[in-house]
Amino acid sequence: MSRTAEEIGRTETGPRPLPALGEQRAATNLSSVDTVLPNGLRVIAVHQPTVPMVELRLRVPFAGAEAAHAATAEVLAATILTGTAKRDRVGVDTELALVGGELSAAVDPELLSIGGNALATGFGTVLAVLADALTGAVHADDEVAGEKARLIERITVARSKPNVIARLALQRHRYGDHPITREIPEAADVAGVTAADVRALHAKAVLPRGSVLVVVGDVEPARAVEQAAAALAGWESDRSAAVLPALPHLTPGDLLVVSRPGAVQSQIRLTAQSITRTDPRYPALQLANLAFGGFFSSRLVENIREDKGYTYHARSYPEFTPDGATLLIDTDTASDVTAAALLEIRYELGKLAIGGLTESEVDTVRQYAIGSLLTSTSSQGGIASQLASLAVLGLGLDWLVGHPDRLKAVTPEQVAAAAQEFFAPNRFTGVVVGDVEILAPLKHLGGVTFPE
Template identity: 40%
Template sequence: MTTRTAPLPAIGPVPPLVLPPVADVRLPNGLRVVALRHASIPMAELRLAVPLDADGFPAAAVHELLAATLLHGTPRYDREAITDTLATAGAALSASRSSRWLGLNGSGPAAALPTLLGVLGESLVGARHTEPAVRAARERAVRQVTTTRRQPHLIATEALLGHLYGPLPRMTDVPYAGDLAAVTAEEVRAAHHDVVRPDRAVLVLVGDLDPERAAARAAQALGEWRPAGSLAPFPHKPVIRQPGIARIHRPGAAQSQIRLVRPAPDRNHPDFAALTLANIVFGGYFSSRLVADVRERHGLAYRCESAFHDHLDQLVISLEADTATVSAAGTLRRMRHVLRGMSEQPPSAAEVEAARRYVTGMTALATSSQQAWASSLLLSLTLRQEPDRITRFLDELATVTTADVTAAAGRFYDPTDYHGVVLGDTAHLTETDTAL
């Protein structure tokens, strides 16, 4: 018996993305509040980002414990009261940190937004960071980073930054266990006073809400949060001080990590839309040239990709490959081959259109829910872009031509422009393998 498969329907035109109703206000304390209505379900999302400036691993350790104990009690509410208040409202609130930001994420029914904002305001102004709370968080953090610091991905990332730029403390994501163990509750409280400031901070509210009313509620709940301490400096553009590809030896390592980067124009540059499509064609998704050649055709890498990363205020194109150590040399050769091919065999019209559809689809996913809208808005704002950047970028992508992408491919994918590291048992590599 023969089974007939119905043909897939044709992909129709992508509907335009329209920015929903939004309120964008700056409070008297300097906090920027962006509230957006997306009433798909009767829920609300909260995102807050406060800039940090860890000038070394000890400061990063203090900030790690600051985030871990921020929601553990205030003079008005102890930790249990905070937990009960949120749970009764059906809401949740958590804190985390990266090298650049202290982040708070909240969610719950739309009716619980005043409760979320109230707990947030109480904690930002009056978090106690008690000795027992800091001690418990310190013990957990020491155990976690002891494991995390053994991961090849982290070792490769830090080796890359060290090779390219030398000491770059303001990109310190994971502190050392020794620094964490030395942090006191007094240091955490002092850091809260100095760095948890509303100026340059961004609050995003998304959900089944009235934007103007939500912004007013935020102003009321967070009005007592005032600037104190010193304002963190804006990030700077690091300069590559040591070009080339360094071999970082890990004797006996079964796997190797290849990390290569080159500077790119910032996201507001007129060439960025064309570069985005060129990067998708090169290595930005499952059908890219890099994946097809290195992983599928030659079976050299477990994972390979090309993506945009932020090195402080410098955007870079980042090439990554994880491979067996015996395949590292072959992987490097194939990566160079695919890079050269971007100039010698420029992206075709079909490749450009496939890349455009992929980016358009990913943008649709990034605005498909309240959680997605909240995260996308926060990312845009922390990158110092405006809320309508998402919709404007889709308009820019629609006007990019194949010739534009060809020009970007020829300009930004020269193998000699990429510098970085190979981490692994480098006895398998020669000078020729890592020479530009």
């Protein structure tokens, strides 16, 4: 006869004791090379032979001051892998498929990103296709027209979604007209992009100097760098890739209510200035954030989801930029409980800032932080993506491998100090998006500005 999970977990004398957690160990035997090629491209190659594959991540700083830059950049990313003078779209796809490979491109206000993978034996082929796209993408008229139509449709749908509306409103509230706010271009701007515009932007902005290529897999690092140097030798320029201008420091202040008439849900987005990963206080801040809202058993989730039932989803998390970082808190609630949810968020912020964390809480979030990091870097793709994110901040493998030890060294007192410094409610600003009529109770909380 089968037994239930509860029966299996108990003995005649009571619940079966759980085994002690095993020691979490970072990968410390990863051989690597981190160097800069003559063309100014930084290459980080890591030997991780768990499977006979190789992962590539290219990050090109891709900022632009012009209002139309975001639209042209989106079309460029959509067409950079659709054909060159040597390979048409079918040729690119076929050549990659023959080595079990793929490549894809995306863009945001900060970076043009190209990533993919292949069998380790096909590393040279992927490099050849990548180099051809970087130096010889033709952005054909018909490809640009087709991708523009698809982009316009996706952008139109995206801009109607509440979470996108809230994100764009938050960015404008935080940074005004700074280029970082142009995360999703206007459909009309995309419609106005020409193939000539895309080709001109490619020639001007797809540059190696200041860019980073990360290679992780069943490849010998020095040999991988040699192959990358040979394949990408023709990708060169005396100019450097364009980085974003420095962001303004966030000023604490009122939450701005953004009107969305008829909305049955509200989007709450809070934000505050934070610190970079290289700051000595960062490990303690990371643990304080996890305890507040960084994982499912956090205080925020326990309060407004599990206890009050105000929301299905709530979280807090860091967001890193080239020259800084911010903290963000976001949740979506039914319109009629928005004020109550915001009150509880502020309560949890104040409680954390004043009371800190218990030793047990610190140990729990420490285990979670270390375990999550080791899990995310247990695969070739995970290491490659983590390194690519770190590399654009000037960091490398040493930081990644050493971070578990930094987390282990954090004391409850340091976490309490970080909570007090960074989670005080009066450090935050942000937006609330929803139906203004239903959100009227927010006026009684203070610290909220309504549209005139």
